Amino acid sequence: MPIDPIVIIGAGPSGLLLARYLELHRIPVVIYERDSSPTHRPQGGSLDLHDETGLKALKETGLLDEAKSYMRAEGEAMKIVDKGGKIWYDENDKVVKAHTGFHEGGPVTGRPEIDRTDLRNILIKSLGSDTIQWGHTVSSCSKISSSHYQINFVSQPYITTPFLIGADGAFSRVRPLIHSTLPSYSGVSMYELTIPPKNMTPELKTYVGQGCLLALDEGMTVLPQMNSEGLCKVYVGLRCPENWTDENPLPDKKKREWLANLFQGWHDQVRDVIMASEEDKLVTRRIWQFDPDLKWDTDLTGVTVMGDAAHVMSPFAGEGVNQALADALELGKTLVSLFIVPTPRASSPPFPLSLLPISQPRSKPLLSSPPAADLHHALRRFERKMMRRARKEMIGSKENMDMFFGENAARNLTHWMSTFMIRFVWQTVTEWPVDFVNAIWD
Incomplete structure (x- = not known):
């Protein structure tokens, strides 16, 4: 019996990457997006991709090699000046010399920049032609039961689904199903x-x-x-x-x-x-921005949020899209483990056929809707891990914003840059025991 497609609201980076991961594992998925087309509006400037989040997500969805052709190592270069034009910090020469070669097939090093439009187009092209339903503006979402939901659109008939993912930004229409907290200015x-x-x-x-x-x-x-x-x-x-x-x-x-x-x-x-x-x-x-200590719980099954819908933060740490891509990868793995039915390993052919270089054809995975209790537990576990990971970046983005707009900003940011490695080592040493315990607890 075919399963209902997983419904994603929002064709931003997290929604698109989740759909890509699900399609790679042949799980049916559909995205509803308010924009009328991929070129409906500008996607903003560029962003730097981080090794353990954005770059990892692209690699595990088979898109990193294509993305390399759009990355710019020189985009990492930062220059800091004050009101009077004094240059406090300039790394233009240093960055370009340090990170070169990935366009020729070498590994990606540092945190290369990529335009948001290019990233989005790569993700869109990786999906099936009918995966994204353009021009669908969600007006509200409502609960039919504890495991079934109705999505109402402004100009199209409503739909219902047992599997609903909110990737629809800071003022998500999906999020009110699981908690009522709004981001603050x-x-x-x-x-x-x-x-x-x-x-x-x-x-x-x-x-x-x-x-x-x-x-x-x-x-x-x-x-x-x-x-x-x-x-x-x-x-x-x-x-x-x-x-x-x-x-x-x-x-x-x-x-x-x-x-x-x-x-x-x-x-x-x-x-x-x-x-x-x-x-x-x-x-x-x-x-x-959301409070970094935001937590929630819900009795509903089959609904969750990710990206800005879960943990919107200021842009002053460069983590918003990276965390969103990490969310999508983590949620994709969670859903695949629930929906794909394990199949017994095929036995080897008898001797002497076992000596021949014959590989068994890859079979289509068996799919099944997971038990409601298993789905509920898995999504709540995903949310806890997501918010624990994002919390550090939410705190960092707020601290950076306060520094950017505080007194002696250029001088203080320059000092912050010069002591980055010391703080990174200290943070790693002090936080890894907590992360280790949390991993066991999950």
Whole structure:
């Protein structure tokens, strides 16, 4: 008897990678995504992939080799300046020399950058043609029973499912089924700008460098970040009340001038970066975050959340997508272990046929819906492990944000960078016993 497909809400990195993992194991899956197509809206700038999370997830889903062709080692380079233009830290030459060769088949080292759009396209192309149902905006999700759910769409008929995964972002429509906590405003709002390659003058290229520039001071930031093909994303950040951007809206015209005037008294290149951007592509965002100690429990079976829907954090640790990909890989392994029925190992053919180089054809796995108690226990265990792993990064992202927007930000961040290895070793030594005990407890 065929099983119901696993329903994923949201075609972001975690939803797509989970679907990829399930399809590799021939488990039926469908994604419902509100965007009308893969090109419906921009996917933001680039992100760095981390060894034990993002890179591991791509490797275990067979996508790492393809992703290598889009990775940029030079994107790791960081440069830190203050309001007056003083360069506190610059690793442009050091990073490029340290991490080269993976485009020629060598191993991936460091934390290479990849554009979010490229990553998403790789994941989309890896799926079946009918896996993603585009243009499906979820209005609400409701419980039919403790193990069956109804998903209501804005413009399409509702569907029901016993297997529901929320990968639908910070304000998830799935999450209210399992808990009612909402993310809180972090105290920071940002403006996202885009500088086209034609506007990146030699002076701007030298100023930004090959990766990311961080101009930090007085509770404000300007963060230009190079993307592929010469495009540059710029993130202007302000520490301000939640309603500040509503009370101080961008004007209909001369948006760039309005934004640049917030940085009067800063070195000239800050204004140059803002004025080089395209005015019609300016986006305002509030930054949301969950409490790192968030926990929940539920009696419902067959429903869970991951990625930003579970643990949205500020972007100042570069961990959001990496943690989301790790969630998807972990959840994929959990579901595969539940849905695939173990088959007895085939016996070897009799002698002398056993000496011949004949391999048995790979059989299609037997699938079965797991018992409700087993599914409930496995998903709650997944959630505990996910939140324990993400908690460290949620704390780190908040601490980094406070440093970026605090006093003497450029100096303090430079000191933080210079002592990174000492802190990493100390953290490893002090945390591994706790992680070991937790692994046994799980």
